[in-house]
Amino acid sequence: MTPQRASVKDVAAAAGVSVGTVSNVLNRPESVADKTRAKVEKAMEELNFHRNASARQLRAGVSRTVGAIVMDVGNPYYTELARGIEDRLAVDDHTLILCSSDDDPRREARFLRLLAEQGVRGVLVTPMSTTKDRLAALRRLGIPSVLMDSSSSEHAAVGVDHVSGGRQAVAHLLTHGHRRILFLAGPAELQQTRHRLKGAIEAIQTVGLDPSEVLKVITLPALTANDGQQGLIEALGSGWDPTAVFCMNDITALGAMRELRVRGLSVPSDMAVVGYDDLYFAAELMTPLTSVRQPMRQLGWAAADLLLTDTRHDLFEPELIVRASSDFERA
Amino acid sequence: MTPQRASVKDVAAAAGVSVGTVSNVLNRPESVADKTRAKVEKAMEELNFHRNASARQLRAGVSRTVGAIVMDVGNPYYTELARGIEDRLAVDDHTLILCSSDDDPRREARFLRLLAEQGVRGVLVTPMSTTKDRLAALRRLGIPSVLMDSSSSEHAAVGVDHVSGGRQAVAHLLTHGHRRILFLAGPAELQQTRHRLKGAIEAIQTVGLDPSEVLKVITLPALTANDGQQGLIEALGSGWDPTAVFCMNDITALGAMRELRVRGLSVPSDMAVVGYDDLYFAAELMTPLTSVRQPMRQLGWAAADLLLTDTRHDLFEPELIVRASSDFERA
DNA sequence: GGATCTCCATGAATCGATTCACGCGCCGGA
DNA sequence: TCCGGCGCGTGAATCGATTCATGGAGATCC
Structure with missing residues (x-):
C-alpha cells in the first residue's frame, strides 16, 4: 500500500466536480446543491480525505493552533490551566501547543521562535521577567498574546x-x-506573596485587630516541604506562640505538619493549618488540609477566550476549601 | 505599525538576490558565497524574518511537529513522560503537540484527526482499547506511531x-x-496489574515460599485514595492478618495509610506500606513512602527517539525507592 | 419569447518556501 | 585559443486549499 494522502484535487476528480466545489463543500456547505454535496462527501469518505492544515493556513493566512508557555508542566497547577485552555480552544476547533519554560529564558526564547514560525493564532504565557520584550517582538509579527496569572495594565x-x-x-x-x-x-519578589499578605492584613483590620500583633511573617527561601518545616521550627523557637499557620502552598503546609507531628502537636487542636493551591492530594492526607483553591481551569478558559474573542474577564475569585486541618468539627 | 511578516521574497529584494538564494542560505549555507550569505543574513535580521512553517511543510512534505496523546495531562506521571519526549524532540528542533485523551475515545478520535490534518511527523500514544484501529488508519496516511507504556509485538x-x-x-x-x-x-484488564502480580509471585517463589499463602490480592474498582482505604478495611476484616501492603499506586497507598492511622496502627512497625509511581509528594508525607519509581522521562525520550530514528529500546527498569514506610531503620 | 434573476459550479490565481535545471563567468590545461 | 569543469546564483514550477470573478442553466415575470 502506498501511504498517500488524498488532496482536494483527487476528491474533485473522484466526484466529477471542480476543486472549487470541493472547497465549498468544506467551507460553505450551504452554497452547494444537496446532490453535489452528497457526491463529494462520499468521495471524501472513500479516499479517506483529510484536509492539509499547512496548505489551508498558508492560503487563508490564519492558523488554528494556539501556543501556551507555562512555567512547569510538571506542576498539576499548570496542567489544570492547560486543560481550561484546551477546553476553550476545542469549542472553536483549535489545537494547543503546550510548552514548558522551566523558568529558563533560553527555553522560552526557543519556544517563542518555534511558535512564530508556526504562525500560531496567538500565545498564552505565564510571564517571567524577560517575557515582555519578547512578546512585543511577537506583536510586531502580528501575533497577539495574553498573560496568565499576572495582572498588568499594559x-x-x-x-x-x-x-x-x-x-x-x-x-x-x-x-x-x-x-x-x-x-x-x-x-x-512574587506578586502573589505581596497580594496574599495584603489580604491577610486586611482581614485582621476588618475585625478591628492590630496586624502587627496578630500576624507574624516568615519568608521561606523556597517553597519546598523542607523549607516549610524549617520555617515552622524557626517560628516556634522564637517564643511567640502561634495557634495557626497559613502556608504559601500545600507543599510547605505538608512540611509544617510534619514538624507538628514530630513535636506531638495535633492538628487542628494544637495548631490549625491552612495551605494554598488545593493540590489534588490535599483532601487525601491523614489530616485533610484546608486550602485555597484557585480556579485554574476557568483561568485557562478565560485566557483562551480573551485571545479568540477579545472578551475581557474579571479577576477570578479563589475559594477557601475548609477541611479538618483547621476545623474541629471536621476532624 | 503594520503587523506584517517578511517573506523570502522580501528578504531577496532587500538583499538584492533571488528567492532561490535566500532559500539556499537557510538550507544549504555552504553552497552560498560568504559575501552573499552575509548580505542575506543582514537583510533577514533587519526585516525580522521568520520562515513560514506552513509553506515550508507544504512544499517540503515533511513536518517538524510530533503529536503525543496521553491518558491524562493532570497526572504528573504523564507530564514527566511529556518532558522526556520534548527533550528528545528539541535535539532535532521539533515541536510537541500534547493532547490529553482523558480515557475518552471521542477525544482521542478528535485529536488524531487534528494531528492528521496537521500532517505531523508521527504520533506517540499511551493506548486505550480503541486505539489500535485508529492508528492503522493513520498509518495509511503515512503517519507512523509509537505506543508508550505498553508492550506489543505488532x-x-x-x-x-x-x-x-x-x-x-x-x-x-x-x-x-x-x-x-x-x-x-x-x-x-490493565496489563500493568497482571505484570506486577506476576512479578510479585515470582519474588515469592524465588525464596521458596508458596504464593497462595503469602500473597492475598484485593482488586480495587478504581485507583483512588478512598478505594485504597476500603480495600484495606476489607482485607483487615477477613481474618487474614497481613503485615505488609503493596499498593497499585501512591494514591491508594495514601488511602491505606489513612485507615491504618484511624486504627492506631503504626507504619512500618505494625504494617509496612509500599506504593508505586513515586509521585513527588511521596517523600514528603508524614511517613515517607517507599515506592517504585518509573523512569518516565527516559521512556518519553525513548519513544521520541524510536519515532525519529527508528532506534529500538529495551524495556525500562523501574527502581524501588526505600523510605520509612517499609523500613524501620529509616523511620 | 425575451429579459431578468437566482442558484450553483467553474478554474485560474494566490499564499511562501523549496527545488532543480539552467546559465554565467572564471580558471586551468592542452 | 578553445574546451571542460567548477562555483555560484537564477527563477519558474510546485505543494494543496481557498477565493472570487465568470458564466451557464433553469425559473419567473411581463
Whole structure:
C-alpha cells in the first residue's frame, strides 16, 4: 500500500466536480446543491480525505493552533490551566501547543521562535521577567498574546485575586478564634506573596485587630516541604506562640505538619493549618488540609477566550476549601 | 505599525538576490558565497524574518511537529513522560503537540484527526482499547506511531518492566521478614496489574515460599485514595492478618495509610506500606513512602527517539525507592 | 419569447518556501 | 585559443486549499 494522502484535487476528480466545489463543500456547505454535496462527501469518505492544515493556513493566512508557555508542566497547577485552555480552544476547533519554560529564558526564547514560525493564532504565557520584550517582538509579527496569572495594565491578561485568597484564609482562622497567626510566605519578589499578605492584613483590620500583633511573617527561601518545616521550627523557637499557620502552598503546609507531628502537636487542636493551591492530594492526607483553591481551569478558559474573542474577564475569585486541618468539627 | 511578516521574497529584494538564494542560505549555507550569505543574513535580521512553517511543510512534505496523546495531562506521571519526549524532540528542533485523551475515545478520535490534518511527523500514544484501529488508519496516511507504556509485538512500542517492579517491591518486603502480604491491585484488564502480580509471585517463589499463602490480592474498582482505604478495611476484616501492603499506586497507598492511622496502627512497625509511581509528594508525607519509581522521562525520550530514528529500546527498569514506610531503620 | 434573476459550479490565481535545471563567468590545461 | 569543469546564483514550477470573478442553466415575470 502506498501511504498517500488524498488532496482536494483527487476528491474533485473522484466526484466529477471542480476543486472549487470541493472547497465549498468544506467551507460553505450551504452554497452547494444537496446532490453535489452528497457526491463529494462520499468521495471524501472513500479516499479517506483529510484536509492539509499547512496548505489551508498558508492560503487563508490564519492558523488554528494556539501556543501556551507555562512555567512547569510538571506542576498539576499548570496542567489544570492547560486543560481550561484546551477546553476553550476545542469549542472553536483549535489545537494547543503546550510548552514548558522551566523558568529558563533560553527555553522560552526557543519556544517563542518555534511558535512564530508556526504562525500560531496567538500565545498564552505565564510571564517571567524577560517575557515582555519578547512578546512585543511577537506583536510586531502580528501575533497577539495574553498573560496568565499576572495582572498588568499594559497587556491583555487574566489573573486570580490573591488579595482575596489571603483575606479568606486569615478571616477563616480569625473566625475560629485564632489571635496569633503565622504566615509562611514566599519570596517578596512574587506578586502573589505581596497580594496574599495584603489580604491577610486586611482581614485582621476588618475585625478591628492590630496586624502587627496578630500576624507574624516568615519568608521561606523556597517553597519546598523542607523549607516549610524549617520555617515552622524557626517560628516556634522564637517564643511567640502561634495557634495557626497559613502556608504559601500545600507543599510547605505538608512540611509544617510534619514538624507538628514530630513535636506531638495535633492538628487542628494544637495548631490549625491552612495551605494554598488545593493540590489534588490535599483532601487525601491523614489530616485533610484546608486550602485555597484557585480556579485554574476557568483561568485557562478565560485566557483562551480573551485571545479568540477579545472578551475581557474579571479577576477570578479563589475559594477557601475548609477541611479538618483547621476545623474541629471536621476532624 | 503594520503587523506584517517578511517573506523570502522580501528578504531577496532587500538583499538584492533571488528567492532561490535566500532559500539556499537557510538550507544549504555552504553552497552560498560568504559575501552573499552575509548580505542575506543582514537583510533577514533587519526585516525580522521568520520562515513560514506552513509553506515550508507544504512544499517540503515533511513536518517538524510530533503529536503525543496521553491518558491524562493532570497526572504528573504523564507530564514527566511529556518532558522526556520534548527533550528528545528539541535535539532535532521539533515541536510537541500534547493532547490529553482523558480515557475518552471521542477525544482521542478528535485529536488524531487534528494531528492528521496537521500532517505531523508521527504520533506517540499511551493506548486505550480503541486505539489500535485508529492508528492503522493513520498509518495509511503515512503517519507512523509509537505506543508508550505498553508492550506489543505488532507495533512499535516502548515500555517499563512492570514484572520487575512487582518483583522488586515484594522481594523487598520478603527481605524484611514479611510473610503475609496484601496486594491492593488495579483492574485485571490493565496489563500493568497482571505484570506486577506476576512479578510479585515470582519474588515469592524465588525464596521458596508458596504464593497462595503469602500473597492475598484485593482488586480495587478504581485507583483512588478512598478505594485504597476500603480495600484495606476489607482485607483487615477477613481474618487474614497481613503485615505488609503493596499498593497499585501512591494514591491508594495514601488511602491505606489513612485507615491504618484511624486504627492506631503504626507504619512500618505494625504494617509496612509500599506504593508505586513515586509521585513527588511521596517523600514528603508524614511517613515517607517507599515506592517504585518509573523512569518516565527516559521512556518519553525513548519513544521520541524510536519515532525519529527508528532506534529500538529495551524495556525500562523501574527502581524501588526505600523510605520509612517499609523500613524501620529509616523511620 | 425575451429579459431578468437566482442558484450553483467553474478554474485560474494566490499564499511562501523549496527545488532543480539552467546559465554565467572564471580558471586551468592542452 | 578553445574546451571542460567548477562555483555560484537564477527563477519558474510546485505543494494543496481557498477565493472570487465568470458564466451557464433553469425559473419567473411581463
